[in-house]
Amino acid sequence: MFTAALFAVAVAMILCLLRMLLGPTVYDRILALNSFGTKTVLTIAIAGFLMGRPDFLDIALVYALINFIGTIAILKFFEYGTLGDESLEESE
């Protein structure tokens, strides 16, 4: 059953990757990136149970946090055009 779940997640990853490559707008790509990160978390969790080591769940949690930070950074970049360093922006 875990194998089937892993396969399903892999298919979803391929779909996300396609959207990432084709994505006409940047927002499609951001969404694809975010959901690909989520699929990564799922993959690690499922692989942990498949290999009989449920403590991989902690690692999956850390991945979720990292994914969140990356998405926030990209979105902030598109909202403000910078990452919050106003003095540099004014000097130009």
Add this chain to the structure above:
Amino acid sequence: MLLAFLVVIAFAVIHLRDLVAIIMLAGLYSLVTAIIFVVMDAVDVAFTEAAVGAGISTVLMLATLSLTGRLRREPRRPRALIPIIVVILTGVTLIYGTFDMPHYGDPDAPVQQHVAPRYINDSPNEVGVPNMVTSVLASYRGFDTLGEVAVIFTAGIAVMVLLMNRRRRSPDEDKEQS
């Protein structure tokens, strides 16, 4: 399967022109690499790869982009024949070199014979840290790790000095300081 992902992402990075998309794809590349590390049971390496590759370097690259432009110029097309030949030759040589290497996870490999048994057997008594990797990094190779920390610290200071110089040159801040 995962390696196929890597190949697809790498070609996309070469092909695309939008630098933001390239940065996102590079983050994706690190995530897939980290999954491969987890599958190969090197969890701590995967941790580092995900934190540095997918997390911090994405943010740093975006910060760079906010200082420069977003689209990359179309590169000139130089004669690519000789570089391709060199690359293919190097690749073939490297692949030929891997034939002599022991198989992955082979217990008779030199890696498993040299100092690893001592670490595995004696490190709980000698160091007392439950995690073997930590005891190797922090105790057996303590000076090595200290040097690495010094290098990283120096690099961080250098980058900070560069950025502060750039900030000080803006005209209105010059008046405040003088």
